Amino acid sequence: MKSVDPGILPHSTCFSFTPPDVARELLFYPTWCGHYYCNDNYFIRRQSYPPLLLVFVRQGSFHFEYQGQARTAKKGDVVLIDCQAPHYYQAENGLEFLYLHIDGSNAHDICRHIIETQGWLLGRDTNMLIGKQLYDMVQFYDQGGIDTPFDSSMRIYRLFELLMAPTAQEREIGG
Numbered sequence: 355m356k357s358v359d360p361g362i363l364p365h366s367t368c369f370s371f372t373p374p375d376v377a378r379e380l381l382f383y384p385t386w387c388g389h390y391y392c393n394d395n396y397f398i399r400r401q402s403y404p405p406l407l408l409v410f411v412r413q414g415s416f417h418f419e420y421q422g423q424a425r426t427a428k429k430g431d432v433v434l435i436d437c438q439a440p441h442y443y444q445a446e447n448g449l450e451f452l453y454l455h456i457d458g459s460n461a462h463d464i465c466r467h468i469i470e471t472q473g474w475l476l477g478r479d480t481n482m483l484i485g486k487q488l489y490d491m492v493q494f495y496d497q498g499g500i501d502t503p504f505d506s507s508m509r510i511y512r513l514f515e516l517l518m519a520p521t522a523q524e525r526e527i528g529g
Contacts, residue, residue: 357388361396361445369495374503377458381507382514386455389492392445403437405455406465408513410485414449418442418475425475432476432484434517436465452488456510468517480516487513 357368368388377383385405390396392414409416409432416427419442420435427433435441437455472478491509494501501509 357390359396361392361394363391363393366390366392367492367496369492371506373458373506377503377507380459381503382456382458382461382510383503383506384454384491384510385457387453387488387492387495389452389489390450392449392451393447394445396449397442397444399442400437401440403441405437405457406461407433407435407437407441408454408456408484408488408517409433410452410481410488412450412452412485414451415446416449416451417444417446420474421469427475430477430481430485432478432481432517433474434465434468434476435474436462436469438462452485452492454488454491454510454513456513458507458510461510461514464514464518468514472517476517478517478519480519484513484516487516 356364357366366389368386368390370386371384373383409427411427411429411431413429418425418427418433421439487509
């Protein structure tokens, strides 16, 4: 599917999902995902949106305002925000990013824990693995792949696992 939002370039792609009841009740599930190439006309300002947002920046700079902070994510950074809170983001020319909107199970509680312990702009040694997981997921859907609700949930569970994994320095101190 192609997005028609201003600032999203034509070679971008995105996918929307409608989870079955079992996923809504018991599992994690994606609501949107995609691979966007943007110019500086791309921005979103919301007071609230139900799911979480996970972003991996592949190229360029991406400005965010969230929880009273203004920060810029650069190549290799990961951003995790709970979109139920007010948020704003805007691309700079040349931005390329992967994203996933997530909901379900205790996703908001996990997100809150990650943000409280690590912040919402993450520069961790697992970021490249997160980027690869997101890239592989978008490619899977782009090639016509269809997940079961459990497959989708496991993909998201793996992303949470990577977001919560201790850094090399934390493992060294703890070990």
